[in-house]
Amino acid sequence: xxxxxxxxxxxxxxxxxxxxxxxxxxxxxxxxxxxxxxxxxxxxxxxxxxxxxxxxxxxxxxxxxxxxxxxxxxxxxxxxxxxxxxxxxxxxxxxxxxxxxxxxxxxxxxxxxxxxxxxxxxxxxxxxxxxxxxxxxxxxxxxxxxxxxxxxxxxxxxxxxxxxxxxxxxxxxxxxxxxxxxxxxxxxxxxxxxxxxxxxxxxxxxxxxxxxxxxxxxxxxxxxxxxxxxxxxxxxxxxxxxxxxxxxxxxxxxxxxxxxxxxxxxxxxxxxxxxxxxxxxxxxxxxxxxxxxxxxxx
Amino acid sequence: xxxxxxxxxxxxxxxxxxxxxxxxxxxxxxxxxxxxxxxxxxxxxxxxxxxxxxxxxxxxxxxxxxxxxxxxxxxxxxxxxxxxxxxxxxxxxxxxxxxxxxxxxxxxxxxxxxxxxxxxxxxxxxxxxxxxxxxxxxxxxxxxxxxxxxxxxxxxxxxxxxxxxxxxxxxxxxxxxxxxxxxxxxxxxxxxxxxxxxxxxxxxxxxxxxxxxxxxxxxxxxxxxxxxxxxxxxxxxxxxxxxxxxxxxxxxxxxxxxxxxxxxxxxxxxxxxxxxxxxxxxxxxxxxxxxxxxxxxx
Amino acid sequence: xxxxxxxxxxxxxxxxxxxxxxxxxxxxxxxxxxxxxxxxxxxxxxxxxxxxxxxxxxxxxxxxxxxxxxxxxxxxxxxxxxxxxxxxxxxxxxxxxxxxxxxxxxxxxxxxxxxxxxxxxxxxxxxxxxxxxxxxxxxxxxxxxxxxxxxxxxxxxxxxxxxxxxxxxxxxxxxxxxxxxxxxxxxxxxxxxxxxxxxxxxxxxxxxxxxxxxxxxxxxxxxxxxxxxxxxxxxxxxxxxxxxxxxxxxxxxxxxxxxxxxxxxxxxxxxxxxxxxxxxxxxxxxxxxxxxxxxxxx
Numbered sequence: 001x002x003x004x005x006x007x008x009x010x011x012x013x014x015x016x017x018x019x020x021x022x023x024x025x026x027x028x029x030x031x032x033x034x035x036x037x038x039x040x041x042x043x044x045x046x047x048x049x050x051x052x053x054x055x056x057x058x059x060x061x062x063x064x065x066x067x068x069x070x071x072x073x074x075x076x077x078x079x080x081x082x083x084x085x086x087x088x089x090x091x092x093x094x095x096x097x098x099x100x101x102x103x104x105x106x107x108x109x110x111x112x113x114x115x116x117x118x119x120x121x122x123x124x125x126x127x128x129x130x131x132x133x134x135x136x137x138x139x140x141x142x143x144x145x146x147x148x149x150x151x152x153x154x155x156x157x158x159x160x161x162x163x164x165x166x167x168x169x170x171x172x173x174x175x176x177x178x179x180x181x182x183x184x185x186x187x188x189x190x191x192x193x194x195x196x197x198x199x200x201x202x203x204x205x206x207x208x209x210x211x212x213x214x215x216x217x218x219x220x221x222x223x224x225x226x227x228x229x230x231x232x233x234x235x236x237x238x239x240x241x242x243x244x245x246x247x248x249x250x251x252x253x254x255x256x257x258x259x260x261x262x263x264x265x266x267x268x269x270x271x272x273x274x275x276x277x278x279x280x281x282x283x284x285x286x287x288x289x290x291x292x293x294x295x296x297x298x
Numbered sequence: 299x300x301x302x303x304x305x306x307x308x309x310x311x312x313x314x315x316x317x318x319x320x321x322x323x324x325x326x327x328x329x330x331x332x333x334x335x336x337x338x339x340x341x342x343x344x345x346x347x348x349x350x351x352x353x354x355x356x357x358x359x360x361x362x363x364x365x366x367x368x369x370x371x372x373x374x375x376x377x378x379x380x381x382x383x384x385x386x387x388x389x390x391x392x393x394x395x396x397x398x399x400x401x402x403x404x405x406x407x408x409x410x411x412x413x414x415x416x417x418x419x420x421x422x423x424x425x426x427x428x429x430x431x432x433x434x435x436x437x438x439x440x441x442x443x444x445x446x447x448x449x450x451x452x453x454x455x456x457x458x459x460x461x462x463x464x465x466x467x468x469x470x471x472x473x474x475x476x477x478x479x480x481x482x483x484x485x486x487x488x489x490x491x492x493x494x495x496x497x498x499x500x501x502x503x504x505x506x507x508x509x510x511x512x513x514x515x516x517x518x519x520x521x522x523x524x525x526x527x528x529x530x531x532x533x534x535x536x537x538x539x540x541x542x543x544x545x546x547x548x549x550x551x552x553x554x555x556x557x558x559x560x561x562x563x564x565x566x567x568x569x570x571x572x573x574x575x576x577x578x579x580x581x582x583x584x585x586x587x588x589x590x591x592x593x594x595x596x
Numbered sequence: 597x598x599x600x601x602x603x604x605x606x607x608x609x610x611x612x613x614x615x616x617x618x619x620x621x622x623x624x625x626x627x628x629x630x631x632x633x634x635x636x637x638x639x640x641x642x643x644x645x646x647x648x649x650x651x652x653x654x655x656x657x658x659x660x661x662x663x664x665x666x667x668x669x670x671x672x673x674x675x676x677x678x679x680x681x682x683x684x685x686x687x688x689x690x691x692x693x694x695x696x697x698x699x700x701x702x703x704x705x706x707x708x709x710x711x712x713x714x715x716x717x718x719x720x721x722x723x724x725x726x727x728x729x730x731x732x733x734x735x736x737x738x739x740x741x742x743x744x745x746x747x748x749x750x751x752x753x754x755x756x757x758x759x760x761x762x763x764x765x766x767x768x769x770x771x772x773x774x775x776x777x778x779x780x781x782x783x784x785x786x787x788x789x790x791x792x793x794x795x796x797x798x799x800x801x802x803x804x805x806x807x808x809x810x811x812x813x814x815x816x817x818x819x820x821x822x823x824x825x826x827x828x829x830x831x832x833x834x835x836x837x838x839x840x841x842x843x844x845x846x847x848x849x850x851x852x853x854x855x856x857x858x859x860x861x862x863x864x865x866x867x868x869x870x871x872x873x874x875x876x877x878x879x880x881x882x883x884x885x886x887x888x889x890x891x892x893x894x
Contacts, residue, residue, distance in 0.1 A: 024436035058435035059366030068655030137654035138620035322734035356733035357664030
């Protein structure tokens with residue numbers, strides 16, 4: 001035995017959502033994870049991560065079919081980079097959330113959550129119950145060593161699921177220099193949907209600004225294009241987040257804003273508000289959602 | 299990451315139960331929990347608890363629909379008291395078990411288990427498979443600071459489940475002075491059943507005596523009233539428990555007794571015997587059950 | 597609370613299996629476990645183990661019906677031996693794997709996996725979905741203290757499952773002297789199948805050689821008899837395993853071989869190849885399988 005880390009992040013809120021009605025539940029995510037690293041000497045390590053997503057309001061596993069649905073990998077890390085095998089996020093989804101103030105996970109305020117590659121499930125035939133948007137089963141995940149500020153990522157499905165046309169393939173390239181981060185990523189899904197995604201982030205003092213452009217090409221030739229512009233400002237224990245997104249083909253807008261009070265790095269309460277504009281995902285008229293949440297990580 | 303506590307309690311026995319036939323399984327409960335507290339400074343803390351109930355005889359989760367079925371909460375604790383959100387026991391059920399020598403959890407000998415508020419599920423529409431007797435989903439739980447020996451508790455459902463008439467509401471007030479404990483609690487269930495419960499406990503040297511009165515008012519005006527009288531005597535590593543209960547409307551009796559040998563505070567073996575009298579929950583004739591069990595907590 | 601150990605073993609590989617087609621998944625097993633021991637004084641201890649088997653390639657629990665499907669026991673250990681109650685391997689299955697270089701768990705190369713007591717599920721009526729080959733629910737497991745190199749094991753089912761004819765009963769006797777290990781075991785399954793199993797292992801320097809004979813007697817009088825001969829050679833970080841087995845009644849052969857590179861005691865990569873001969877489990881013609889895997893334990 002060696003040291004195993006038991007960690008997690010918990011989120012629960014009370015909100016009036018886009019479907020209407022007062023709800024209790026996660027505005028962001030709840031998960032727990034077992035993970036560890038073994039030093040094998042000579043710069044080599046073995047890694048593992050087993051992570052489970054669940055709903056804090058009722059204690060249910062998010063997808064009962066996949067207990068370690070958030071990640072289930074074992075890997076080797078060395079001068080060659082980091083290779084993992086199992087279930088994890090594709091190269092695109094593993095990287096995009098760094099370019100959204102809500103980490104592409106806030107059901108009320110995040111423009112990323114409502115605008116980025118929303119037709120392109122990473123694993124469309126994941127189960128009879130539904131798709132898995134950002135994660136693959138039976139995959140391989142490679143992160144290259146960082147060279148001159150550049151880091152490359154590749155993920156691939158090694159085995160087709162039933163009904164998959166292709167194996168998933170996803171690549172991403174990140175660049176970091178001082179306060180600037182850039183990302184370019186492409187993914188071909190098992191349904192032959194193609195995502196091209198570029199994003200930038202710049203931090204200056206208490207400010208962060210982010211911009212992203214997402215281009216989905218669907219098999220029949222349809223396109224789904226959107227861009228997002230977001231910012232974050234931190235003063236003392238408070239952070240303020242503001243985001244705007246536009247779906248260009250349907251000319252639909254999304255606005256989101258949050259105020260976050262951090263008790264510590266691990267615990268905060270927040271107020272989120274968002275507005276889905278007319279025509280966003282088929283909406284007849286615009287709709288506002290808002291809620292308060294408590295988040296804690298361990 | 300911070301320190302996370304992994305704890306649990308395990309119980310398995312061999313018994314002849316009230317349904318007849320020799321069985322292997324829990325006479326009391328088996329569960330494990332992840333929990334933690336983060337000190338936020340200024341007397342404030344963040345808390346979480348994720349607890350799962352399972353059957354030790356076969357390793358199955360007790361209710362497959364709810365993995366963290368025993369508790370799934372995150373909360374804040376300070377001079378104002380302790381507020382939790384998520385899934386947990388209501389104010390009534392969180393407190394009543396202190397007034398039963400078997401902690402309201404022994405399928406053979408506990409009069410509380412068979413007599414207290416047995417028509418009044420805290421969450422009657424919990425799932426298509428069954429009710430949840432003592433716990434709510436989507437709830438808020440408040441424990442007030444103790445003042446002059448008094449501690450108040452309130453719990454409420456924040457979101458109705460399908461088929462719920464009302465949101466659950468439960469209040470409890472406990473008083474502790476020296477060796478005396480008192481409890482008064484009321485709960486209105488989502489089916490509009492009303493429970494009033496009062497109890498007292500007095501400890502003197504190796505003796506503990508407990509009494510409780512339970513009054514259920516059902517929607518059509520029916521009543522279900524019962525009282526229990528119990529005692530416990532401890533000498534060396536042995537404890538002896540004796541309990542009597544009476545359902546007043548059906549004039550039905552219940553008797554229970556246990557002898558417990560403690561190897562340590564965390565590990566014991568016990569012998570339990572109980573008798574359900576005629577008319578208890580529709581019984582034609584009285585029935586005796588008995589068994590031996592091994593309990594361990596970690 | 598006391599110290600709880602969180603441990604596990606992970607395995608994932610890419611292989612061409614006996615069903616054909618490239619697959620990603622476990623060639624050996626993946627599991628995690630919570631376990632602990634409490635010193636009760638006077639040479640007595642309480643023990644528990646809760647172990648779950650899952651598939652690393654997709655994060656799914658192996659049998660969704662049984663969360664702690666690998667083991668779910670609480671026990672007492674002392675000068676009298678070790679008694680456990682709950683779900684665990686029978687006396688036969690708990691011991692046989694010591695006599696196979698692949699620990700009776702390699703879907704490609706292990707002759708044990710394909711030849712030993714393959715008709716005799718320890719729990720044939722485990723669930724509507726399938727049998728449990730090596731483990732019992734509702735069981736008692738006894739390991740006697742070692743005397744003069746001999747250790748006895750007994751396991752028994754305490755409660756019949758639906759459709760069980762008998763309660764399971766299994767006994768095993770192991771002998772260890774210097775570099776020699778011997779095993780004799782017998783099991784009667786709930787379907788009245790009878791297994792007799794004898795095995796030997798001898799270690800000399802970097803070499804280990806193993807032999808086993810398995811005799812299954814089925815209810816209608818049919819027999820299924822097989823023997824296996826295996827060896828292992830270790831030099832530096834490499835281990836080489838070679839195994840042969842023969843099913844005598846159908847005159848069917850099995851060959852397996854592996855090369856293992858150990859990064860540490862806990863992490864290795866391996867190459868496995870195996871051949872199922874004609875007539876083995878009804879095969880029309882022989883079939884070769886091979887794959888590479890990564891294994892890590894924590």
